[in-house]
Amino acid sequence: MALLDVQGLTKCFGGLKAVSDLSFQVNEGEILGLIGPNGAGKTTVFSLITGFIPANQGKILLEGKDIAGLKPYSIAHKGMARTFQIVKPFRKLTVLENVSLAAFLRHSARKDAEAQARRVLERVELIDKAEAYASDLTLSEQKRLEIARALATNPKVLLLDEPMGGLNPTEVDHASILVRDICKSGVTIVWVEHVLKAIMNSCHRVIVIHHGEKIADMPPEEVVTNPVVIEAYLGKKANSYKKGEPIC
Amino acid sequence: MKKTLLIIIGLIVLGIAPIVIRSPFFVHLMIMVLMWTVLGASWNILGGYAGQVSFGHATFLGAGAYTTMILYLKCGVDPWYGIFLGGLVAMVISLPIGFICFRLRGPYFSLSTLAVAEIVRLVALNWESLTAGPVGLLITTLPGVSFLGQPINWESKVPFYYIIAIITLIALIMTYIVSRTRVGAYLLALREDIDSAESIGINTVKARVVALALSAFLAGIAGGFYAMYLRYVDPDAVFSIGLSVEMLFIAIVGGLATVGGPLIGAIVLVTLGESFREHFLSGHLIFYGFFMMVAIRYMPDGVWGRLNVLFKKLRLKKDVNHGTA
Ligand SMILES: Nc1ncnc2c1ncn2[C@@H]1O[C@H](COP(=O)(O)OP(=O)(O)O)[C@@H](O)[C@H]1O
Ligand SMILES: [Mg+2]
Numbered sequence: 001m002a003l004l005d006v007q008g009l010t011k012c013f014g015g016l017k018a019v020s021d022l023s024f025q026v027n028e029g030e031i032l033g034l035i036g037p038n039g040a041g042k043t044t045v046f047s048l049i050t051g052f053i054p055a056n057q058g059k060i061l062l063e064g065k066d067i068a069g070l071k072p073y074s075i076a077h078k079g080m081a082r083t084f085q086i087v088k089p090f091r092k093l094t095v096l097e098n099v100s101l102a103a104f105l106r107h108s109a110r111k112d113a114e115a116q117a118r119r120v121l122e123r124v125e126l127i128d129k130a131e132a133y134a135s136d137l138t139l140s141e142q143k144r145l146e147i148a149r150a151l152a153t154n155p156k157v158l159l160l161d162e163p164m165g166g167l168n169p170t171e172v173d174h175a176s177i178l179v180r181d182i183c184k185s186g187v188t189i190v191w192v193e194h195v196l197k198a199i200m201n202s203c204h205r206v207i208v209i210h211h212g213e214k215i216a217d218m219p220p221e222e223v224v225t226n227p228v229v230i231e232a233y234l235g236k237k238a239n240s241y242k243k244g245e246p247i248c
Numbered sequence: 249m250k251k252t253l254l255i256i257i258g259l260i261v262l263g264i265a266p267i268v269i270r271s272p273f274f275v276h277l278m279i280m281v282l283m284w285t286v287l288g289a290s291w292n293i294l295g296g297y298a299g300q301v302s303f304g305h306a307t308f309l310g311a312g313a314y315t316t317m318i319l320y321l322k323c324g325v326d327p328w329y330g331i332f333l334g335g336l337v338a339m340v341i342s343l344p345i346g347f348i349c350f351r352l353r354g355p356y357f358s359l360s361t362l363a364v365a366e367i368v369r370l371v372a373l374n375w376e377s378l379t380a381g382p383v384g385l386l387i388t389t390l391p392g393v394s395f396l397g398q399p400i401n402w403e404s405k406v407p408f409y410y411i412i413a414i415i416t417l418i419a420l421i422m423t424y425i426v427s428r429t430r431v432g433a434y435l436l437a438l439r440e441d442i443d444s445a446e447s448i449g450i451n452t453v454k455a456r457v458v459a460l461a462l463s464a465f466l467a468g469i470a471g472g473f474y475a476m477y478l479r480y481v482d483p484d485a486v487f488s489i490g491l492s493v494e495m496l497f498i499a500i501v502g503g504l505a506t507v508g509g510p511l512i513g514a515i516v517l518v519t520l521g522e523s524f525r526e527h528f529l530s531g532h533l534i535f536y537g538f539f540m541m542v543a544i545r546y547m548p549d550g551v552w553g554r555l556n557v558l559f560k561k562l563r564l565k566k567d568v569n570h571g572t573a
Pocket of ligand 1 (some may be wrong): 044
């Protein structure tokens, strides 16, 4: 049985079908990449499966139980955590307070929550900034803070929404190592990224969506040479593309 | 260590103040300061910690005041239970209000609390069989109570002083507990970002309702005391927008989301209000408003916040001096 099983998920914003009859499964222990051009519906998928916006149709099974219709906080309790593409730290609180708040989900005493938060901050290498205010961090640090906060809720499934967006190449490499490390520690990951290159070496499997529909579900090496995917990313320019050459 | 010492000194001062300074005006002033501390603390829990700015907190003050008054006059319930029940009734009333207003966020929430407060005031004005409408309710005698074998003299203000002093301590201790526990942390998360709060497992609707209920409880108790102390309530005296705004001012001037802030805010604003009233008669509100503008412009973190920053600077300086010596 898949850890997360999404069936026939559909969401319309007015006349626009942002997500259309989307089905996919996430297996325990894997890193699943979810890619697609801007506006493909990736963030919407995350918002749907974490309960932030209601779906028009579809089932979302977490460990076999349907969680569609639940509120975000109770989905967090069930073991699914997300990060936000546009980071939403608790700006006027310190880094440690930010992460402790998330750790309170599994620990009722402040002391225990803080200890858990410190462990997570060590892992994402933000421990030196524990006392800094979240608003004073660089973008790269704020992205790591997003991950730390989600991680502190002790999730089974972690949904990362463009954790590499806006980072420079060194920071990207750094973050890739972090994500693989989190996966090794037993957390299943769904990783949304706009650029395939960033997640090429880390994902076990990649799903490509375009206009809210799934157009590919295959290992990353195959995705980069798949004509349908290339067409989706490059549009008409696909004609001028030389066969066998990776798209990014 | 220093903190414990400060608290002990504060408690002693609180305990002996009316014995040392016997002027009835001064005792009255201190009673007002303490009552407004409780009201500021009430507003601070919802507005300061949870970041939900209410313009309608007089609703809960009024609910407490009327509950205590009506229970005493119509059912003969001792006001000292009545004050507590006033807090509970205010808390119960806050639940449907939260249900209505918390569907809205930010400024829309604030405006809805204002609207609800006006509705409640109009209901109190027109439900004459319960509230006697604009005529108001009046107590002529308070029940005979004796303390340590002595009958309490209600004509003196001193017994009222000790009652409100105890209520103030309850309010400050409650704020302290909230600020130190998971509940308080959740309220701060609400203030900062509701989506992020939900994403880490906080039931933001429940957290807001809890903040409002605690807040309403404190305002209701203060309201019950207010009714007993002044021995008179009418809708304009306890449900007016002016009272709601005053609570907000005290919490902001004192320092939002701090335990001691409302006390400082009440000391500053109540004494300032009284002396402006004395010196400028009709124009006092202009000066009061002007002071508020200056305070908010130059001390956005409130007096308490400002003092904290100063203390920190002083301590740093001391450390540096030690370092070079
Ligand atoms: N709350 C919303 N209301 C209306 N349209 C939306 C909303 N959120 C997203 N959309 C639209 O849905 C489509 C998918 O958006 P999104 O999921 O953010 O894409 P991605 O994350 O893949 O870039 C876009 O066309 C976007 O404009
Ligand atoms: Mg997106």
